[in-house]
Amino acid sequence: MRTRPILSSELDGETFKSYYYLKEELLLFCKQVGLQSTGGKESLTERIYCFLDTGKKLRVTNNKKVTVDIGKITLESVIEENFVCSEKHRAFFKEVIGSGFSFNVIFQKWLKSNTGKTYSRAVDAYYNIQEKKKVAATKIDSQFEYNTYIRDFFNDNKGKLLADAIKCWKYKKGLQGHNRYERKDLLVLDLDIIK
Incomplete structure (x- = not known):
């Protein structure tokens, strides 16, 4: 399993977009590199993606x-x-x-x-x-990946605990690729790698 890289200027845009980052991490990165830090998670992600791939600092107009x-x-x-x-x-x-x-x-x-x-x-x-x-x-709107994941987890796993869902989510968001629930995520419940 590849570990999720720390969000830094060393990443390229595609690698950045293939991992899950919290909005707080996106805001911190924007402040560190001088990007505008207003807007929702989706607009922050697009701004960072553009910066990592082109070096351009997109400006957002306040309408x-x-x-x-x-x-x-x-x-x-x-x-x-x-x-x-x-x-x-x-x-x-x-x-x-x-x-x-x-x-x-x-x-x-x-x-x-x-x-x-x-x-x-x-x-x-x-x-x-x-x-x-x-x-x-x-x-659920696309920026609420955690909520979507938890709902899909419970739709597929009646009787499981929220702690199980969260453990699977923490595992999934650390992987490269999408953050949608898959039945194979349950393997982490048998392993002692995520607390």
């Missing part, structure tokens, strides 16, 4: 959207342009839906792509999303 304060939110209020999940919005939805409300990713995307519709429609959409989640597994 901050202007938000509009619509005042008091009611069911008849219209979802504003450039919607941002604020405490004001959270308070409104908790009041209407109940204390169990939370901004899940699918609902946030719905809100951002339905400018001009009423908050009454948003409440209906929230309930529909919650019903669909009961029936089908929620899609």
